[in-house]
Amino acid sequence: MAQQPDTAGRPLRADARDNRNRILAAAAEVFVEQGPGAPLEDISKRAGTGIATLYRRFPDRESLTRAVALDALQRTADEARRARDEEPTAFAALVRYLHRVLDIRIGAVFPVLLNEIPFDDAEIASVRDGGVAVMQGLVATAQDDGDLRPDVTHADIGMLLVRLSRPLPGSIPRDVAEQVAHRHLDLIVDGLRAAAGRTATLGGPALTFGDLQSMGDDPDPAP
Amino acid sequence: MAQQPDTAGRPLRADARDNRNRILAAAAEVFVEQGPGAPLEDISKRAGTGIATLYRRFPDRESLTRAVALDALQRTADEARRARDEEPTAFAALVRYLHRVLDIRIGAVFPVLLNEIPFDDAEIASVRDGGVAVMQGLVATAQDDGDLRPDVTHADIGMLLVRLSRPLPGSIPRDVAEQVAHRHLDLIVDGLRAAAGRTATLGGPALTFGDLQSMGDDPDPAP
DNA sequence: TTCTTCTGGAGGTTTCCCCTCCACTTAATC
DNA sequence: GATTAAGTGGAGGGGAAACCTCCAGAAGAA
Numbered sequence: 331m332a333q334q335p336d337t338a339g340r341p342l343r344a345d346a347r348d349n350r351n352r353i354l355a356a357a358a359e360v361f362v363e364q365g366p367g368a369p370l371e372d373i374s375k376r377a378g379t380g381i382a383t384l385y386r387r388f389p390d391r392e393s394l395t396r397a398v399a400l401d402a403l404q405r406t407a408d409e410a411r412r413a414r415d416e417e418p419t420a421f422a423a424l425v426r427y428l429h430r431v432l433d434i435r436i437g438a439v440f441p442v443l444l445n446e447i448p449f450d451d452a453e454i455a456s457v458r459d460g461g462v463a464v465m466q467g468l469v470a471t472a473q474d475d476g477d478l479r480p481d482v483t484h485a486d487i488g489m490l491l492v493r494l495s496r497p498l499p500g501s502i503p504r505d506v507a508e509q510v511a512h513r514h515l516d517l518i519v520d521g522l523r524a525a526a527g528r529t530a531t532l533g534g535p536a537l538t539f540g541d542l543q544s545m546g547d548d549p550d551p552a553p
Numbered sequence: 554m555a556q557q558p559d560t561a562g563r564p565l566r567a568d569a570r571d572n573r574n575r576i577l578a579a580a581a582e583v584f585v586e587q588g589p590g591a592p593l594e595d596i597s598k599r600a601g602t603g604i605a606t607l608y609r610r611f612p613d614r615e616s617l618t619r620a621v622a623l624d625a626l627q628r629t630a631d632e633a634r635r636a637r638d639e640e641p642t643a644f645a646a647l648v649r650y651l652h653r654v655l656d657i658r659i660g661a662v663f664p665v666l667l668n669e670i671p672f673d674d675a676e677i678a679s680v681r682d683g684g685v686a687v688m689q690g691l692v693a694t695a696q697d698d699g700d701l702r703p704d705v706t707h708a709d710i711g712m713l714l715v716r717l718s719r720p721l722p723g724s725i726p727r728d729v730a731e732q733v734a735h736r737h738l739d740l741i742v743d744g745l746r747a748a749a750g751r752t753a754t755l756g757g758p759a760l761t762f763g764d765l766q767s768m769g770d771d772p773d774p775a776p
Numbered sequence: 777t778t779c780t781t782c783t784g785g786a787g788g789t790t791t792c793c794c795c796t797c798c799a800c801t802t803a804a805t806c
Numbered sequence: 807g808a809t810t811a812a813g814t815g816g817a818g819g820g821g822a823a824a825c826c827t828c829c830a831g832a833a834g835a836a
Contacts, residue, residue: 343803343812365588369793380815385795441722482740490737493716499664502768506758513757514713517705520751521744528743534736535729545725566781566834592824603784608826 350387352377357398362438362497366395366446392446399443400454402436407461409434414464420471421478425519427468428491432511437495449543462539479524485537490518573610575600580621585661585720589618589669615669622666623677625659630684632657637687644700647691648742651714655734660718672766685762702747708760713741 342350356377360368370391374384388394409430417423431437447454465484472478494511502510535541565573579600583591593614597607611617632653640646654660670677688707695701717734725733758764 345803346813349813370795371793374815381795382797382816383814386813391794444723486733486737486740489721489733490740492721493719493737496716496719498712498715500667500765500768502765506760506768509757510712510760511757513755513759514709514716516755516757517709517713517744518741519744521740521742525748532736532739534732534734534739536736537729537733542723542725545723545729568834569782572783593826594824597784604825605785605827606783609782614825 346387349377349379349383353379353384353387353394354398354401357394358402358435358439361395361398361442362435362495366442370394395442395446396451396454399439399447400457402434402439403443403454403457403461405434406431406436407457407464410461410464410468414468419477420468420475421523424465424468424472424478424487427465428487428515428519429512431491432494432515433508435495437492438497440492440495473524476524478522479528481532481536482522483536483538485539485542486532487522488539494518569610572600572602572606576602576607576610576617577620577624580617581625581658581662584618584621584665585658585718589665593617618665618669619674619677622662622670623680625657625662626666626677626680626684628657629654629659630680630687633684633687633691637691642700643691643694643698644746647688647695647701647710650688650691651710651738651742652735654714655717655738656731658718660715661720663715663718696747699747701745702751704755704759705745706759706761708762708765709755710745711762717741 341347353373357373360373360376364372370384371381373394374381377384384394388397410427413423413427413430414420417426443454449455462484465488469478469482469484469487473480494515497504498507498510564570576596580596583596583599587595593607594604596617597604600607607617611620633650636646636650636653637643640649666677672678685707688711692701692705692707692710696703717738720727721730721733
């Protein structure tokens with residue numbers, strides 16, 4: 331299970347390691363912009379390497395996809411822990427976490443993850459569940475503190491994050507788009523606060539990550 | 554300029570008109586799910602017609618795209634007017650408008666519109682601007698009434714709507730996904746209310762539709 | 777019934793993407 | 807600086823997928 335085709339074996343040569351990192355970063359960007367089916371050639375081009383280099387490091391699409399997802403999940407989990415440990419309240423930690431994760435663009439990598447990678451991959455699952463647990467803890471605590479509205483679930487927050495992370499259509503310059511996303515996050519955070527004058531209670535189903543997962547079990551395998 | 558290749562000329566035969574409408578509806582759905590580059594064959598299949606029928610009615614992709622966009626814009630504008638005329642306050646009208654537009658899925662058609670259609674197409678522009686004006690009026694009035702927070706722009710609201718309209722990744726059943734979208738809209742509406750305990754002021758640039766448009770003028774034509 | 781409009785889907789053409797191969801370059805090591 | 811193993815780029819064959827046309831036949835209109 332600890333056998334990653336790319337990270338295994340003896341350490342990479344310095345230039346090769348650089349290239350690998352650049353490919354990973356480029357892949358994240360391109361997947362965000364074009365979806366998980368984006369041509370691998372676009373990725374290698376953006377990374378400034380040849381296509382062969384990409385294929386040497388990641389023998390097939392899934393291997394690349396998996397590495398990108400793992401990287402994003404890892405960083406997300408780190409941010410969750412850091413926020414929890416360094417912020418004075420759970421709500422403050424949650425808000426900081428959301429802004430940081432928006433920067434990491436996990437929300438954009440998530441689609442890739444969901445559709446292209448086996449949900450029960452051991453390594454992925456362990457990193458993911460670690461991060462989710464921390465985040466869930468923050469949500470519960472913030473609700474107990476009376477800072478976060480009680481009728482919202484951790485899955486709501488996750489989904490909202492996904493919605494914010496995806497790039498808006500049109501040719502808005504990337505930096506502007508990112509600022510706007512943070513702006514909209516501010517607005518959503520205001521909607522998340524426990525406060526008077528609210529919509530009585532949120533409508534629609536209050537889902538959990540568990541619900542989302544079980545719904546993913548192919549509804550229609552074949553015609 | 555008033556020459557639409559499909560709506561022009563003598564009226565269509567009854568069955569042909571039905572097919573045309575079904576194709577239009579199917580196209581909206583498929584574009585939402587697969588993006589503006591979706592295979593036209595998928596669309597004709599979903600509409601229950603042959604591919605040739607689609608091509609006869611819409612000679613090329615742009616013609617179909619345009620018709621879909623125009624239809625969505627038209628219905629959006631109608632909803633805006635109806636909400637304005639029938640609701641007691643501007644804020645209530647705005648909320649109703651947002652929920653209705655979410656159902657119409659304009660937010661999903663919008664990307665198609667933005668990237669594939671000339672922005673200055675006369676007919677499109679006239680319908681669009683009509684709807685936008687009403688919506689802008691609602692925003693301004695709701696702000697004057699003290700119901701809508703003053704630091705939000707109509708473009709913010711439009712962009713948030715786009716974010717909500719796009720389907721979430723993963724295999725969430727469509728009806729559930731729609732309920733969740735309305736749920737999240739409820740939450741955002743709470744963030745839109747003028748109230749105490751807010752983030753001092755929203756960060757990031759307060760854009761207008763005009764800004765969005767002018768940024769769309771190709772930053773890099775060719776390398 | 778007759779005429780005209782409309783339809784379906786097979787299939788040639790084009791476009792795009794995957795992935796391998798090998799002559800050449802470059803870091804590491806002595 | 808010489809040697810060697812590791813790494814690199816990009817051309818190009820193979821194959822999948824989408825476009826779009828064509829025409830024999832089905833179906834509304836009168």
